[in-house]
Amino acid sequence: MKKRKNIEVITLGCSKNVVDSERLIKQLKANKFRVTNTSENAETIIINTCGFIEAAKEESINTILEAVELKKQGKIKNVIVAGCLSERYKNELRKEIPEVDNYFGVEAFEGVVESVGGRLKRELLGERELTTPKHYAYLKISEGCDNPCSFCAIPLMRGGHRSKPIERLTEEAKSLADKGVKELILIGQDTTDYGIDIYGKRQLAVLLAKLSEIEKLRWIRLMYAYPSHFPEDAIEEIANNPKILKYIDLPLQHISDNVLKSMRRGISRRRTVELIEHLRGSIPQLTLRTTFIVGYPNETEEDFNLLYDFVKETKFDRMGVFTYSQEEQTPAFDLGDPVPAEIKEERQAALMELQKEISAQKNASLKGKRLEIIVDGEEDEFYAARSVKDAPEVDGEVFVPKKNNNAKIGNIYTVEIYDFNEYDLFGNII
Numbered sequence: 001m002k003k004r005k006n007i008e009v010i011t012l013g014c015s016k017n018v019v020d021s022e023r024l025i026k027q028l029k030a031n032k033f034r035v036t037n038t039s040e041n042a043e044t045i046i047i048n049t050c051g052f053i054e055a056a057k058e059e060s061i062n063t064i065l066e067a068v069e070l071k072k073q074g075k076i077k078n079v080i081v082a083g084c085l086s087e088r089y090k091n092e093l094r095k096e097i098p099e100v101d102n103y104f105g106v107e108a109f110e111g112v113v114e115s116v117g118g119r120l121k122r123e124l125l126g127e128r129e130l131t132t133p134k135h136y137a138y139l140k141i142s143e144g145c146d147n148p149c150s151f152c153a154i155p156l157m158r159g160g161h162r163s164k165p166i167e168r169l170t171e172e173a174k175s176l177a178d179k180g181v182k183e184l185i186l187i188g189q190d191t192t193d194y195g196i197d198i199y200g201k202r203q204l205a206v207l208l209a210k211l212s213e214i215e216k217l218r219w220i221r222l223m224y225a226y227p228s229h230f231p232e233d234a235i236e237e238i239a240n241n242p243k244i245l246k247y248i249d250l251p252l253q254h255i256s257d258n259v260l261k262s263m264r265r266g267i268s269r270r271r272t273v274e275l276i277e278h279l280r281g282s283i284p285q286l287t288l289r290t291t292f293i294v295g296y297p298n299e300t301e302e303d304f305n306l307l308y309d310f311v312k313e314t315k316f317d318r319m320g321v322f323t324y325s326q327e328e329q330t331p332a333f334d335l336g337d338p339v340p341a342e343i344k345e346e347r348q349a350a351l352m353e354l355q356k357e358i359s360a361q362k363n364a365s366l367k368g369k370r371l372e373i374i375v376d377g378e379e380d381e382f383y384a385a386r387s388v389k390d391a392p393e394v395d396g397e398v399f400v401p402k403k404n405n406n407a408k409i410g411n412i413y414t415v416e417i418y419d420f421n422e423y424d425l426f427g428n429i430i
Contacts, residue, residue, distance in 0.1 A: 006043050
């Protein structure tokens with residue numbers, strides 16, 4: 001018998017890339033390849049890259065160079081690069097790192113599979129081999145983006161917004177639920193635009209309702225919601241549907257009208273404040289997550305102070321902060337990169353220190369309260385879990401002591417919170 005080829009798949013970047021890699025792994029395994037999570041004994045390394053911001057590009061390039069070094073040492077035979085960085089800089093990468101055997105763009109499953117000696121199984125298109133814990137999975141409801149944000153290179157790499165039909169998504173979600181998935185996390189470059197290209201109007205509410213009919217699914221979580229066109233019927237669905245978690249990821253990027261206008265976000269400070277008040281007023285016990293960019297080219301000290309005061313007043317439940325990354329071929333590129341790196345980092349640190357205080361206050365208010373959690377794994381003497389208020393990777397955790405608590409990974413429990421720190425909680429199962 002012919003020996004099966006060992007392939008390592010390395011996934012960099014966001015959860016959208018995770019889904020792409022899971023589809024690729026399904027194809028590789030259908031072709032009888034062994035997929036490993038280590039380069040040891042691997043003949044080929046496939047790197048699914050990220051090209052979103054400078055830090056992500058650096059990580060991708062460093063990972064490629066590390067794989068190339070293994071090839072030079074004779075430890076592996078082939079290096080294949082795919083994904084966003086390769087989509088955007090394929091020609092430059094071929095010139096600078098010619099040791100890579102093949103470069104492919106995003107979702108280039110056929111080319112990647114054929115490059116390792118396999119054949120694309122078209123009957124399996126859309127199917128995935130989960131790389132997340134089996135009790136939760138990401139559901140990519142759309143690809144690409146139509147929003148004109150001046151700083152963002154995603155449309156250059158992923159193209160325009162393309163929704164997946166409700167029927168296909170429902171079928172995929174049922175398949176995931178049958179495999180043991182209890183928490184479904186909806187992702188896309190802009191989830192609030194879902195359906196507009198297929199159905200002529202935004203259909204996020206309809207999709208949420210359909211997915212919630214899948215009996216085995218317990219939690220449905222919404223990420224990457226764009227603030228300038230949040231559908232009203234989706235707000236109602238989140239508020240009234242018990243399976244839809246009262247959790248929204250709403251990347252705002254800034255609050256100064258001066259910066260928002262230059263960013264081409266399609267929303268003002270006043271409308272942003274109104275939206276947040278409406279969301280919080282309509283959805284009881286809402287957990288609101290957001291992200292901001294500091295150091296945008298026209299961000300003045302006054303603009304940053306407005307943002308700082310806004311965060312202090314609004315008290316987001318969860319928050320991330322990025323420093324501005326100047327990206328070629330984006331509308332903001334011509335503005336240059338005038339804010340010094342040290343100023344960007346100071347502003348980022350100031351906002352995150354403020355958020356740490358806000359998070360600690362919110363966690364303190366939960367002491368003695370009860371929360372639903374899902375157990376993701378184990379860490380030393382604790383079970384590591386997440387509450388309904390926490391998405392994987394980006395939010396905090398709930399730690400449950402193994403002593404006096406008997407939990408099973410993947411199960412949902414109710415805990416009573418007995419302690420906390422700035423970002424994490426500690427609870428006992430009721």
